[in-house]
Amino acid sequence: MHPNKKRRDFLKQSVTGALGVAVSSLPSNAAETTPRPPSDEGYKALVCILLEGGADTFNMLIPRQKKSYRKYKQLRGELAVARDTLLPIDTEYGFRGNMGEMQRLYRGKKLAVVANVGTLVEPVTPREVREGNKRIPFELFAHNTQRNQWMFGDATGNTHSGWGARAADRLYASSDPARSYSTVDTADVNTLLFAGGRKDPLHFTEANISPDTMRRYGFGPESGGGAFGKVYQHLYALHQSDRNPLQATMARQRIRELNLPIKLEGLFDGVRDFDGFTTGVHEVGKPLGSQLELVAQTLSVKDRFPGRPRRQIFFVDHHNWDTHDSDNRHQAGYLSDSLGAFQRAMEALEMEEEVTVLTLSDFGRSLTPNGAGTDHGWGTFAFVMGGAVKGGEIYGKMPRIERNSPDAWYDRLVPAFAMESYLATLLSWMGLSEEELDLVLPNLRSFPTRNLGFMRE
């Protein structure tokens, strides 16, 4: 066995495995309640890719006409991507040279671009921002606040749960066993996207695909085995009702984790591998390819989940997009390659119509460089991919990549579309009614556009 591979396997072991715990309190799969019937009976899933740190999408999709390229080149200086390396998607724009997969997907009408979307409290123009009479999101340009607003689906500061959680709560009755399998997090850390839902997300790593005991590594009986594990589990069970709310919360969390491999027992048996998911040498945190492969694997066994969830929302977190001091070349390549591999996986599963991928990011970036990189911005391009996407189009008017243009406040784009309009388009495809959209996205009605039209209905 390759030493790295072995090490990875080791890293994958869950607590349960380590302690040889045999968890007895299985969730009841028996309670078969009928899910709230979605608008149609087919299966649908959203896969949200967070480009964490704020993606420089302006160096991913680049004007290629002589005149507009010249302006771009002048503005971006050393950071500008060479014109002759661009991969054309139409007469006006091209992807950067290492984004061949996204070019292919766009031309194959599987990928759409949404021009200039971002956090807003109400529609606002750059001029109005300058005049300061309209409300704008609090703490623009700060990573955490802006990312949180994207995760909450609301920039007013009045919402503290995730839009993914709220959407799933609308799509399922809480008694529906499928609800527990409807939100899935493949990232290293918990996500706010699913915070505050009636059920916690399935937060898992590859570890849970083949719940292995640590026995084969010597963690099992020799370190106390089942008896030790039982005491361990007993202590956490006891503390679930601790009068210290912090301890009680932690203990409940741990018990859920301990139960997870049991909850997933057998569901992933014989799960298939997919080709083409790679790990980039410059990636930080959990690689995008491995997270998307896990999503594909989960999708491949979706019908085995209790209650057979008909709607699922996945969260994938890709780090290292905060390019103050560098170009985003590596990141853009990983995104493009991973989307290509994922789309091929969906084709192999014959699920391309049923799965839609969308990108989210903290914010766009400054149009002008700061030398070697760019700073925190506001409006950004977003990418949507899948068989149900009306691809090969750019939705909305592409902003001018110029300082103080009618699209920009200094060198930061002022969003033309609110994130709510973007998300509502996708959640409407998922089957939420207009009424439900207003509940899930409480500030949606502040914006004129409820549907950007990039999804087939």
Add this chain to the structure above:
Amino acid sequence: MKRGEVEKRPSYRVRSAEEASAFLSRATFGATEESIRELKRMGNYRRWIRREFKKKPSYHLEWILHHAKGVDGTEDLKDDPEGWQRYSDALGTMQRDAWWDIVVHRSDQLRQRVAFALSEILVISRNGPLLSFPDARLSYYDLLVRHAFDNFETLLRAVTYHPAMGKYLSYLGNAKANPRSDRHPDENYAREVMQLFTIGLYELNPDGTQKLRDGRPIPTYTQQDIREMARVFTGLSDDNGEFPAEAAFSDFHSRTSPMISFEEYHDRGEKRILHGRKIIPAGGDTVSDINTALHHLFMHPNVGPFLARRLIQRLVTSNPSPRYIAHVARAFNDNGEGVRGDLKAVIEAILLDEEALRERHDPKIFGKFREPLLYPAHLFRAFHAKNGIHTLRQGEEKVYRYRSFNFNGTGMMRQEGPLEALTVFNYFTPDDGPYALKKKGLVAPELELYGKQGIDDVIIGLVTENSYVYRLFHITAHLQLQREIALIARKRYRRLIDRLDLILTGSRLNPRTKQAALHYIKRHIRDKQMTHEKMARLVIGLIMTSPDYAFQR
């Protein structure tokens, strides 16, 4: 304090071994039998702290250069700083070895614990542009060690001029705007030095609560301020004689010495910061402008409560009362001799506040979850782990030899390591916590690091000297368990549990947890293949993976 109550002079008397143990869990990398006894004998917490202030600092880079001996004809590491690749790779590996050895064995415990806390506030990381520059990171960590008991303004300056920070937050080589192009000065440090290192996003009351205007928090700065502040941090590059440095970061000296200024790249115009209220007049040079800006930040009324909350959270409790924060902020504002920013006064206030020492306030929520890194540190300390001679190989070649646990720490679980956060926001932020707690107005930042691939795995592997883990990772951290084994041999099970309870949790184990452990011993001590030693290991493992241990009170 209630009206009519007379303020008593606080007592710093050590009242019991239990209390001493709990105190040491906050002020050191974990209590030991010896450290509890020593503190108890000393009898006074303040005296203990003041003695710590005087101890000689242990520096991490020095540790490595001193300990790494060449083998097979290679020179000692300290003699070979220009054998760049070998040197850099070796430092990268040894960074963790140095950290573990120092936090476990060295006596300047309070300083190291505070430096570690500061490393999670003034964050740089191995992840990102510093990946291949371990010397820069080590030198930065040593800076935190050096200034842990210094003045905060001095610390902030040292941090700002350090090339590791300059590179990490991309203002090393940051030039003033070029009027002929659209380039603007890098805003990265301008923003984070305010948001994360000094004043935060919103104006604070002295007790750390947010000031409100029309029911909304009041931002401490605007994007315009960021733009102005970005112009301040122009003109710095590393000390290699060039700007912006094709050659940047090219040698040990430039990576570990303060950055220097290149005036032609500095924006000398007037800058207005903090809502335009503070003016840095035109004509200043790089250093005067930066020092003036840092001074304005340092003098901002937010810094006291901002830093107080963060340091209290790192050392004592996740949800300090406003009164506790106000007390520490007062110490920051004035150390009693009219000096602002004295970190010694801040640390004393944090560790000696009655909320910490006597658990007054709301005992139901007092305390914090231990960070994963602190688990093995405590395990190694409490049970006097012996390290072994480790030979560092590069490829097939044996390069350096030094004493080490050879434990990669919880970093190997992609969880936590010294200076290894994924972003400048650290492993967790002060406001993190599960939704269920946040709804109650509570936070539990460290829980971001709890979960699968958890620290419990690592602890069980380490405490049982699990053959797979030890062999695979060549760990050499041999626990000395003679006392524990003897107690088991004499069937003094209750005594064993009490002893572990005292050292590991300050006797905070839930009685039911103790009962369960006792029951476990009695039931399994006569199992086939069970030995006294094995049982000792299992009981320690049981306690250290219990929820009682996880929550430090």
